Amino acid sequence: IKIKINKSRYKPFELIETQLLLLYISLTASSIERMRQSFIFTIYLFTSILLSSIVVGSTTRKYIFDVSQIKASPDGFERDILTVNGQFPGPTIEAETGDRIQVLVRNHLDVETSIHFHGMFQRGTPWVDGVAGQTQCPIPSGGWFLYDFEVPGQWGTFWWHSHYMVQYGEGLSGALIIRNKYLEPYRFEVNAExxxxxxxxxxxxxxxxxxxxxxxxxxxxxxxxxxxxxxxxxxxxxxxxxxxxxxxxxxxxxxxxxxxxxxxxxxxxxxxxxxxxxxxxxxxxxxxxxxxxxxxxxxxxxxxxxxxxxxxxxxxxxxxxxxxxxxxxxxxxxxxxxxxxxxxxxxxxxxxxxxxxxxxxFSRSVSKFTDIENEECIDLSIDMLEPYWAKDAPGPVGSQVYLNITFQNDSHGVNRGFLNNVTYVPVYTKPTLFNVWSGERDYAPNQYLLEIDENQVVEIIHGHEFFVLGLGSGVYDPSNTTITNSLRFKNPLRRDTSTIPPMGWTVIRFVADNPGIWAFHCHIDWHMEAGLAMQFVELPRQIERLNIPQHVLHDCPKEAFTRGDNKFGSSTEGLTIGAPVHSNDSTYTDHHSDMSHNDTDHFHH
CATH class of the missing domain: 2.60.40.420 (Cupredoxins -  blue copper proteins)
Structure with missing residues (x-):
């Protein structure tokens, strides 16, 4: 067997340290109900914590996702649910490290939609992260979108879900499994999964x-x-x-x-x-x-x-x-x-x-648990979980940014989530990625963004795949040696979704080397829709140099972009903005691959 290591793309067992951020999040509450809750924060600003990626020839994994609404009774109670290809949960996407994944989404709903691939780094392809209003315009009713990306240096358990409104709670989600036959340590210790x-x-x-x-x-x-x-x-x-x-x-x-x-x-x-x-x-x-x-x-x-x-x-x-x-x-x-x-x-x-x-x-009686209460709804202790592939937290760290989470009533008496006193409201017609890519950067109100420029080293309290250095209750005080000495820098846990304790804090650190717009938000979906979200604009000058495929822009109105040059005009030339595409439409050719729209024999339904 000939094994080729593509050294031009990966540095085995090394971090690519261009930018470094330590994020801190402090949490306050406006009611006793809020005080009892934890907040689940996730960030798609993924860093390249890449082990050596052994390439033996990648495979393109093609899927067609037909999104529709059906009546179903998952627990016996009939209601309308959202499905992909009539399945609930949706189909599993499976690939090997280094593969290319293509998911052609066709929207048969009466409303818009999008699909996000939770945990994927999307290095070099931030336009397919699937966050409506941040990385793409939502897919219109009758429309389509091709998500086309590679998965170098990643393996494990991930999932995909709608990232538009509260659709994934209606059933629009499924598993995404990436395997690595060479570096996955437990692959041959099990008989099945x-x-x-x-x-x-x-x-x-x-x-x-x-x-x-x-x-x-x-x-x-x-x-x-x-x-x-x-x-x-x-x-x-x-x-x-x-x-x-x-x-x-x-x-x-x-x-x-x-x-x-x-x-x-x-x-x-x-x-x-x-x-x-x-x-x-x-x-x-x-x-x-x-x-x-x-x-x-x-x-x-x-x-x-x-x-x-x-x-x-x-x-x-x-x-x-x-x-x-x-x-x-x-x-x-x-x-x-x-x-x-x-x-x-x-x-x-x-x-x-x-x-x-x-x-x-088989006895159908079910007794209630008596000894496993998780009253604070917090994560497993980070001291229990030690990464198999050891990697110390990167450093040193420069400036710090504190993110303070609150819930408070707005001027209409609606309880909304705030990060540093800003409640997020998406702009679906002008995604942030295209705003930065065009060079405009004319952000609308309620678009809380943190720009991370080249050569900037930042610390922030929480919230890429990140190193979880510590968490605790009360207010984080960097001058408190008891707190700072409790932080774990030697091979800390790395993950992409962390729970902030109620009335507490979490400290994380990551390398910011992945140009794109990355959502940072509470993954309790009600909280995100209440505005508990922000965006990281990572390496904006590199974003402007991205070669975004033409079809990615076809759901966005041209008038949303006013830059004087023809960057957007040329990118959408020959396309009808928001036009529906049917399964028998042989004229569609994706501008990022050689796949024609009606070439469905090579796709998984």
Whole structure:
């Protein structure tokens, strides 16, 4: 076997240190409900913490995503949901490190949409990050968009989801799995693997819930789900369903087949809009080996907390007597702003050993947990999780920026989220990326941006894939040696989604070497829609030199860009802005590849 290492693209086991940021986030609250909550922050300003990438010839993985609305009953309660190719959860995207991924999204909804690939660095392709209003105009009804990117130096458990309004809570999400046959340390220690997608589930339309949440009547209390699902399934007590609704009792649960003596990798993904979970399997231990795409030294637990948008891989050995066992995911209702007495906290699926009794003989009773409360809804201790591929936190660090998170009423009495007293409002017709790329930089109000220029070293309190140096309660005081001495610089945890403790702080550090516009926001979707978001404009002069493909601009109105030269005019020449494209349209050719639109034989549906 001939192995080629592309040294021109990757520096094995080295950080590309061009810019360095340490982010701090301090958290305050305006109500007792806010004080009880944690905030799940994620940032797509990903740094290149790249191990050696061994290239043996990459493959182009092509997918067609037909986005539509259907009626479905995931837990027995019928409602309209959003799907890709009629599937819920959506199809899994699978690739190997170094592959090229092409996802052709065709929007059959009556409203706009977009797709974000959570955890992908998008180095050199920031225009396909999928954040509507920041990196693209949303895909119009009847329209299309080609997401085309490579995945060098990355592997692990990721996910994709809509990044427009609150659509992913309606079902528009799925797993994204990147494997590495050479550097993934546990690949050959397991016999098989399963994706396990956990989500809270609402029986009311998310836009209706959002409208109420963003009104004075809600008092800032987030909508509470009616149920939770494991891989899109669970049952619901139909006696609690509103009159006139359609509900089928005893809906099927997900089933995972185990062979005695085999080991299984479970890739856990929390795709919730709001809720954290505590995950466990009766009578079985869980060995954690990955968090958010970072391989870990193995650590064995009997349960683990997983917050919104986070991922963990656990290895489970089928070493118990042949039987069926409950997989459990407990909704962390202590994090809710109000009591939810009618909610079944424990969501279950079945682990069924080969040779186990018929399901009818399997006890359906479920006892509530008594000893795993995660009252503060915080992450697993960062001291527990040690990256397998050691890398110390980069340094030194220069200037510091503090980001203060608050919730307060606006002039209309609506409780909104603020970062440093700015509440974010997206501008869907003029994404920030194109604004910077054109050289205009005429940002609209409520566009909180932090520009990171070349040769600038910045420290900020939270929020790329980042090194988590520490977290705590109270106010972060850099002069407090007890706090600063507690920070971990030797091989700290690296991840892309971190939970800030209620009334607390988180300190992270990352290398800013990836030109683009990267969203930094709370991944509790209600909070993001309330304005708890900002943008990093990373290396703007390099952004202006990006070669953005023509088709990326076709959903944006030309009049939104007023630069004197023809940068945008030439980029959209020959395209009808926002024009729908049909599956039999043989005239479409993507300007970033040699793929024609009707070349669907090479795509996965």
């Amino acid at each position: 399963y994706n396990v997608l956990l989500t809270d589930w609402y029986h009311n339309n998310s836009l209706t819930l959002l409208s109420y949440y963003l009104s004075p009547a809600s008092n800032g209390n987030e909508p509470i789900p009616q149920n939770g699902l494991i891989n899109g399934h669970n049952s619901f007590n139909c006696s609690k369903a509103p009159a006139g609704s359609k509900c089928t009792p005893n809906a099927p649960k997900s089933v995972f087949a185990f062979k005695p003596g085999h080991k299984y990798r479970l890739r856990l993904i929390n795709t919730s809009t709001f809720s954290a979970f505590v995950f466990s399997i009766d009578n079985h231990n869980l060995t954690i080996v990955e968090a958010d795409g970072t391989d870990l030294q193995p650590v064995t637990v009997d349960r683990l907390a997983i917050n919104v948008a986070q991922r963990y891989s656990v290895i489970v050995e089928a070493n118990q007597p042949v039987a069926s066992y409950w997989m459990r995911a407990e909704l962390e209702t202590s994090c809710y702003p109000v009591e939810a007495p009618d909610l079944e906290k424990v969501i279950t699926a079945e682990i069924r050993y080969d040779g186990a009794p018929n399901p009818s003989d």
